[in-house]
Amino acid sequence: RAVLGGQQLSTGGGDIAYRASTADGGATWTKRFSGPLYPAPVDPVTGEVTGPAPTTIAQIAALDAAPDKTTGWAVGNEWNPGGGADGSKVTYKRMLIYRTTDGGSTWTTQTAPATGGSPVAAVTAADGSTGYACGTGLRQYLKTSNGTTWGTVNQAFQAGVPNAYYLAIDSVDANNVVMAGTSGVVANTTDGGATWTRRVAPGGASLRGVSMLSATNWIVVGDGETVLRTTDSGATWTGSTLPAAPTGSVSAPAQGFSVVAGVPVTLAGTAADAGVGVQKVEYRVRRSDSMSWNGVAWVAADTWLPASTTDGWSTWSASFTPDTALVASGLTVSVTARATDAIGNFGEITGPTSGVTPFSASVSIEGGAPYATTQNVSLAVSANIGTQMRWSVNGGAPSAWVPYATTASVDLGAGDGNKTVTFDFTADGVNVAGSASDSIVLDTGVPSVALSAPGAGFSYNAASVTVSGTSSDSGSGVSSAQVRVRRADGRSWDGSAWVAGDAWLTAMTSDANATWSLTWTPDADVKASGQIVTISARATDAAGLVANATDVASGVLSGQSVTLAGGAATTSQTSVTAAVAATGATHM
Structure with missing residues (x-):
């Protein structure tokens, strides 16, 4: 019935x-x-x-x-x-x-x-x-x-x-x-x-x-x-029974998504099951070399991590933060989701693959110069990832994040010595995507230099005059010691002739300019002129700082005299006779 x-x-x-x-x-x-x-x-x-x-x-x-x-x-x-x-x-x-x-x-x-x-x-x-x-x-x-x-x-x-x-x-x-x-x-x-x-x-x-x-x-x-x-x-x-596996989608990130060290990648998607309902959703992040992310490190085992939901798995989400090793490797990563129902049926959901964006950056202080002579230096900066940057000196506290730029000015801080400047780059103002650094030696102290010989009032009537001295530098070290021989008329000896202006001759050294010397051979012209000759010395360190020694002047060459009008004290004539005497002179 x-x-x-x-x-x-x-x-x-x-x-x-x-x-x-x-x-x-x-x-x-x-x-x-x-x-x-x-x-x-x-x-x-x-x-x-x-x-x-x-x-x-x-x-x-x-x-x-x-x-x-x-x-x-x-x-x-x-x-x-x-x-x-x-x-x-x-x-x-x-x-x-x-x-x-x-x-x-x-x-x-x-x-x-x-x-x-x-x-x-x-x-x-x-x-x-x-x-x-x-x-x-x-x-x-x-x-x-x-x-x-x-x-x-x-x-x-x-x-x-x-x-x-x-x-x-x-x-x-x-x-x-x-x-x-x-x-x-x-x-x-x-x-x-x-x-x-x-x-x-x-x-x-x-x-x-x-x-x-x-x-x-x-x-x-x-x-x-x-x-x-x-x-x-x-x-x-x-x-x-025909139990169908759950289905779903990976809606984020997009295909070819960027991988930046320290910057989280948001994963999201949907899941559905016509039978007993979705019980859980997991995700896998795997590199192109088949290593999987376990939340802490890359491992060989195929690893699935739990996603989360707020609506019973209709939608789900997760987050993956790339590490510096991934970015440096240049490998791609693929995202896969897996939805499992209440009786154990599961379906894998193919997701996107990242683009290849290995981090690259460089920093150059003062154009690559080995030394700086002032605390404030200029830097050229380059990075392919990041919208902000900051810097630190010798591992000290970093500066605040500032907008990314291709140039920067940095204070190296007090105290001479090696200075390493490190730049960090970020896309979110929190996580560091990568870093780059360069080093330079700060040398702000000038060298010291002194003339040892000849002494004041020296005579250049001899065949040669030996010029010697000492120099030192506590920073980059003395790179050269130089000598200038200049007559009273302003002409300088260039090693073979008297020339207008300054001519500096490099002294010889066998101990990195701790001591140095130069031999000057006075020529007949200077001896005949009887002019006072001044000897100067200077030392230059590797950073380009220069120090000058106290000059030494010669005496007047002996046997020189001039007598006007026979030695009269006064004269009413506009033209007078001069009596001239100079031992060894050939011109006047």
Whole structure:
């Protein structure tokens, strides 16, 4: 024996409900009821219609008859049309329960209890007074034990079994009941609902029908062509199921994304599963040499890291921070996601591959010069990654981040010696993408130099004059000592002749200019001139700083005299006779 129920939607006059039954396996059907669930109001005396039928949307969702073939229940749902702020939505209003005790010829309305707010899906009539209904809320069902009053029962959460809405129900008596629903969840009781056993059927597809052939022998059907049978109350199952692996996408980062040391790469995507639902999403970051990132280092083992979600895995996200080793290697990295459902099915989701962007930078102090003579130096800067930069000297505290530029001026700090300037580069003002450095020797102290010979008032009437001296430098060291021999008329000796201006001659040394010497050979012209000759010396260090020694002047060459007008003190003549004498002189 079976009972059918259905609906016909109507915008006016209420919805038309239809109920029919068969007693011969469906060969013939008898109409038991046809008409609106909420007919227009009628005057009980005159029988005249007194108003319009209520405006509503109602349906009979399921019916079932008890073994006595006379008692049964029909359950359904009612919605409010025109709900929502703009009147465009249909909102759930309440559940409907009807009972028949005459094989469906007449029906009475029963009061539905408060539920989880979801539509009722199915009903079973265990006997003439016991009925069960399901679908009204997560892990929820309804029961009546007296045929009249219904109550709501909420099952406790069971670890390892997903929350589910029950979509189908059947019974063989008041104690043995089976419910099946979303995520492949099957629940059964053998004590009238006092206790329940909940489990997930193979495949995890949503189950939409259940039939109890006996207390332990059941058949369930569901999505994905699932047809399963158990003969031991769900401990084992046979049949067919087509469990589909979860699917999804990797929406970020984009293909060819940049890899910058210290700058996090945001990973994001979606995941979905038509069966038992996505249980977790993992991601893998793998270099082109097959090494995987384990969150701390690159390892040979294939490594999957957990993603996170805020909406039950409809969307997921994660973050990966490239290290300097990856950037320096120039290897690409690929991102792959893996979604796993509640029964262990998983699907890999291919993601993007990074571009090759190895970090490259350089710093040059004073054009590569080995020495600096002032604390403030100029630098040329270059980096292919980064929008900001900072610097430090000899490992000291770094400066503040400043916008990236190709030149910079840096104070090396007090104190002569080696100075290493390190520049850091960043794309976010926090994480260092890479660094570059250059070194220079700061030398601000001038060398010292002194003339040892000849002494003041020396004579150059000899064949040669030896010029010698000492020099030192505590910084870069003396690179040269030089001597200048200059006559009173301003002409200098260049080693072979007297020339206008300054001519400096390099002295000889055998101890890195700690001591030095130069031999000057006075020529006949200077001896004949009798002019005072001044000897100067200077020392230059490797940084280019110069120091000068105290000059030494010669005496007047002997045997030189001039007498005017015979030695008279005064004269009235404009032209006088001069008597001239100079020992060894050939010109005047």
